[in-house]
Amino acid sequence: MLNTKMIGNKIAEARKKTNISQAQLAERLFISPQAVGKWERGESMPDITTFNRLAEILGVDLNYFSENIQTQTTEPTTADPLIKQSADLLSKKTEKRPSWDMSLGNWVDADFSGLRNLHEKFSSSNMQRCKFIDSNLSGLLLRTNNVDSCDFSNSDISHSQIQTSNLANNIFRNCVLKETGFSKSHIKDCDFSGSNFTGTDFKKSNYVEGCNFSSSDIDNSHIHGSSFANNIFKNCSLKETEFSESHINGCDFPDADFTGVAFKSGAFVNNTMANAVWNRTTFIGMQIDDVLFDGTLEDCYFENCTFKRVTFQNSTLINTFFKNNSLFKSRGMKGLQFIDCQADRITYEFLKSGKADVTGIKLLTS
Numbered sequence: 001m002l003n004t005k006m007i008g009n010k011i012a013e014a015r016k017k018t019n020i021s022q023a024q025l026a027e028r029l030f031i032s033p034q035a036v037g038k039w040e041r042g043e044s045m046p047d048i049t050t051f052n053r054l055a056e057i058l059g060v061d062l063n064y065f066s067e068n069i070q071t072q073t074t075e076p077t078t079a080d081p082l083i084k085q086s087a088d089l090l091s092k093k094t095e096k097r098p099s100w101d102m103s104l105g106n107w108v109d110a111d112f113s114g115l116r117n118l119h120e121k122f123s124s125s126n127m128q129r130c131k132f133i134d135s136n137l138s139g140l141l142l143r144t145n146n147v148d149s150c151d152f153s154n155s156d157i158s159h160s161q162i163q164t165s166n167l168a169n170n171i172f173r174n175c176v177l178k179e180t181g182f183s184k185s186h187i188k189d190c191d192f193s194g195s196n197f198t199g200t201d202f203k204k205s206n207y208v209e210g211c212n213f214s215s216s217d218i219d220n221s222h223i224h225g226s227s228f229a230n231n232i233f234k235n236c237s238l239k240e241t242e243f244s245e246s247h248i249n250g251c252d253f254p255d256a257d258f259t260g261v262a263f264k265s266g267a268f269v270n271n272t273m274a275n276a277v278w279n280r281t282t283f284i285g286m287q288i289d290d291v292l293f294d295g296t297l298e299d300c301y302f303e304n305c306t307f308k309r310v311t312f313q314n315s316t317l318i319n320t321f322f323k324n325n326s327l328f329k330s331r332g333m334k335g336l337q338f339i340d341c342q343a344d345r346i347t348y349e350f351l352k353s354g355k356a357d358v359t360g361i362k363l364l365t366s
Contacts, residue, residue: 005042007065012040014058020104027123028057028103138176182206192216202226202246289335307335316364317343321350 015025015036022040026033029050038044046054055062105125113133123143127150135155145165153171158178167187174194183204190211197218202208206226214234221241230250240260247267257277267287278297289308293315300320320343322336338360343351351358 004045007045008040008042010065011036011046011054011058014060014064015040018058020057024104024124025057029053187211197221310335311337311339312341313339315341317341317347317361318364319344320347322347322354322356323350 015022022036023033026036029036031050035044039046051062051065055064103122103124105122105127107125107127107130109129110127111131112135113131115132115135115137123141123145126146128146128148130150132150132152132155135152137152138156138158138160140157140160141163142160142165143163145162145167147165147167147170149169151171152175153173154175155172156176157172157180158176160177160180162180162182162185164184165186167185167190169188170190172190172192172195175192176196177192177200178196179199180197181201181203183201183206185206187206187208188210193212193214193216195213195216197213197216198220200218200221201224203222203224203226207229208226208231209229210231212232213236214232215236216233217237218233218241219237219239221238223241223243223246225245227247228249228251229247231252233251233253233256235255236253237257238259238261239257242262242264243266244262244264245266247269248271249267249269251271253271253273253276255275256273258273258281259277259279261281263281263283263286265285267289268283268291269287269289271291273291273293275295278293278295278300280299281297282301283303283305284301285304286302287306287308288310290310292311292313294313296316296318297312297320298318300317302320302322315338336356338351338356338358341361342364343361344364348358348361348363351361
């Protein structure tokens with residue numbers, strides 16, 4: 001009969017030597033902290049499939065759990081057959097497929113290029129000047145990581161979650177980040193040029209500063225409650241992406257495609273958008289300051305917005321509406337200027353009824 005109390009003591013002893021809490025151990029085993037507590041009190045015991053993973057995390061051999069285990073008669077006994085069976089079966093399984101775990105690590109100047117099958121979390125790690133070039137990192141959960149000056153070029157980081165992490169000075173050129181989620185993270189001076197962000201979520205207080213997203217695909221994404229400052233989006237596709245309750249400040253969008261983009265309840269301030277595509281773009285409840293629109297705006301919509309030093313220059317406005325509420329009429333139009341613009345009749349009349357200065361607009365002829 002196994003002495004569960006002895007095994008519990010060994011688990012507790014090894015855990016404390018590794019300097020991790022019951023909660024941290026439970027998280028890495030995908031179980032509850034209460035289950036770990038029961039093991040350490042001798043009220044229950046890990047199953048066969050858990051012993052191998054437990055040994056890896058605690059840095060011990062499987063035999064550690066069977067050494068000096070005694071029965072109730074206090075006579076020495078050999079290793080229990082259950083644990084021997086666990087060691088035999090799981091060591092064979094391990095030979096077939098290595099189990100990677102990079103959590104709680106301090107990785108400096110390491111080269112992990114070409115890494116594959118890293119599907120487990122590698123959280124609470126410090127990574128500096130490491131290489132992950134051409135790696136498969138899809139499905140990762142990065143939580144409370146510090147990642148500085150690392151190179152992830154040409155890697156697959158799709159379907160991953162990056163939470164409460166600091167990413168600075170990293171290279172993510174030509175990466176796949178489809179349907180990846182970013183939350184409560186600080187991302188600064190990173191190069192994401194040529195990357196695929198389709199379906200990605202930036203939510204819950206991300207701060208993104210000084211990054212390069214040139215030639216990236218950010219279609220069908222959702223940016224909520226986040227701040228983007230001084231980033232470059234040259235030749236980016238942002239089709240059908242939604243910015244909600246977000247602050248976009250000092251960013252450069254030359255030749256970007258805003259088709260179907262929705263801006264809601266945020267701020268769009270001091271950005272440049274030369275030669276951008278504006279088609280079915282909506283601004284609702286937005287603060288729009290110090291920006292210049294040029295080119296053609298078609299089927300666009302501005303509602304409940306406030307304008308400050310906003311200029312439309314050499315623009316053609318087609319089926320584009322500026323409408324609704326007193327805030328817009330009393331404050332908005334005063335900060336709106338048109339220079340050498342053209343508009344169709346319905347757009348012109350909406351602007352005129354909102355008491356905009358339309359002297360810089362000529363009516364399009366049919």
